């Protein structure tokens with residue numbers, strides 16, 4: 001004996017395609033509207049907001065990318081720390097940062113409120129770019145050059161933590177980014 | 193619950209038995225298949241849970257148990273054992289159960305079914321062997337070009353092929369059940385949900401084949417695999433497989449609701465349409481794993497994670513209403529009609545099937561759902577990607593939601609399929625509270641730690657030996673200790689579940705019949721005192737649906753609860769945009 005009301009274990013008989021109660025329709029409508037709000041926020045932020053992971057995307061090879069990193073490093077090198085070059089590119093420059101197990105190179109010296117195009121790629125496996133302490137995260141994939149337009153909004157001494165497992169030394173893979181208030185030496189020198 | 197349509201013909205008694213509790217026909221060979229899949233599932237859970245304890249004790253910085261190499265190795269073991277072996281073995285048991293016992297039907301091609309099980313088992317063993325022996329330290333996602341032993345990829349392929357065959361047999365069972373007229377009317381909603389899970393499983397496993405076969409060849413040095421293409425197709429497997437879980441979990445919600453409180457289906461049209469939305473839209477939503485990847489442009493990311501993902505979110509929001517509303521209406525139709533929440537207060541909280549159901553719905557919805565949708569937003573993902581917020585989210589969905597639902601279902605499967613009493617009954621009654629409580633602490637504190645930028649899959653956040661120091665906010669140490677305590681509490685709940693399941697199945701007290709109307713320790717209340725609606729159920733239902741009751745309709749309590757949910761959702765979502773807007777400009 002099956003009544004009009006039945007559980008999810010029963011076999012519905014006859015036509016079960018019946019109109020829903022108003023309360024159920026209202027919830028479906030509200031849920032739908034909310035999903036549209038969720039949807040609208042993504043294009044809206046591209047238009048009105050300032051944080052979008054779009055960037056310039058190209059394929060590359062580890063050798064080509066490393067050549068660009070070396071060229072960039074030699075051009076704007078201003079010092080060294082722990083064997084890694086410190087590089088101070090001029091405002092608006094294309095900035096190259098390479099990841100490989102288990103290091104980020106070079107150390108970057110940037111200026112506050114200046115836009116740079118930060119190119120990220122890997123020489124070996126996947127790595128994760130995580131800027132500490134402001135918590136900005138990007139995937140670094142070998143064979144791909146990810147060119148992000150970044151504008152630091154605060155001065156400070158930042159770290160880049162690798163947050164994609166890349167092998168046994170994953171947890172010591174830390175890089176460094178310095179952001180200065182004052183214009184850096186290289187830009188005053190007017191290289192480029 | 194409706195009984196079998198006709199008495200067993202003499203020739204069928206060798207194939208079927210009649211369940212004393214429900215009057216359903218149960219195919220004996222299907223029953224054996226359900227048993228082996230369920231046991232394999234629980235053994236995988238044991239391996240994964242032991243790994244979990246080692247992991248939380250390592251991430252608890254004050255204890256820091258494992259050396260780095262073993263931490264990453266055990267993390268891989270934990271991921272594969274839990275997300276793949278525990279969950280998929282159990283889902284196969286659910287599919288076999290749904291397509292036979294719930295339809296009064298038989299299992300077709302039993303030999304093939306056993307061969308498929310053997311493939312899955314062999315694949316799982318090979319993968320475990322590779323991981324434990326240190327030949328596959330590539331973690332769960334095994335991103336190319338980080339290389340594991342070829343046998344690791346081969347093991348995954350064997351497991352997937354076995355699962356694909358079992359899913360194929362599920363569809364065959366449905367066809368034969370219809371052809372042999374094992375039931376009248378349409379498929380029950382629970383089975384319909386299982387069909388949804390099976391369709392998504394096919395989509396998922398095809399993605400798995402599309403990526404693991406080339407990766408296997410790559411590991412042998414026979415071809416190249418692009419790392420970005422790998423990530424794209426891998427997530428077609430990796431995320432869609434979580435969608436099998438969601439569909440299976442929702443089907444179990446409807447089943448446990450019916451068994452424990454006599455949940456009714458408010459409207460078949462709406463619940464079934466929501467399942468269709470899962471099938472149509474959820475696989476594209478895998479794109480949200482690539483939101484901060486270099487390979488795809490913003491248009492691609494927006495299309496795949498907005499229209500497509502949000503239509504699946506809509507489906508979950510619908511089930512998130514219809515499941516509790518069905519429980520509320522079911523209780524009201526049994527006479528618990530006072531006020532908004534009397535039905536909830538008078539529900540069988542001592543029945544582990546019921547408490548597991550409630551916690552599964554609540555933690556999945558409030559923590560898993562809200563965090564998941566938020567971190568699946570293209571821009572917000574910038575502050576989430578690969579931080580502890582990610583495992584914080586999926587432990588709320590897969591572990592607190594799916595695994596909890598599976599545990600609740602197991603308390604009913606033990607008497608129904610294994611015909612045993614549930615062992616350690618007092619422990620069983622509190623097990624869902626232990627597990628869900630621990631998981632709630634674990635997931636919330638993990639999400640919180642991730643907001644500070646603490647990376648996932650990371651052995652040592654003190655960064656000793658790194659070229660530059662990283663000084664996390666001191667609160668992070670406290671939060672990670674809370675993560676560990678929550679994890680240990682949840683693991684205690686998991687071990688309690690395993691002990692109960694193993695003791696019941698192998699050493700439990702055999703069950704001749706299930707006596708009705710009396711409370712028996714070791715048999716869930718939904719079986720001894722099955723929920724019975726009032727005799728004039730249709731009249732009462734019509735009265736509750738009457739237009740004079742206004743917008744709150746037949747289920748005022750649920751309406752109130754879903755609006756609390758919506759408010760939490762809106763708040764959390766916009767707080768995240770606010771946090772995002774403080775960052776560097778990025779474009």
Ligand SMILES: [Cu+2]
Pocket residue numbers: 100101102126127128162163164165166170173
């Ligand atoms: Cu790395």
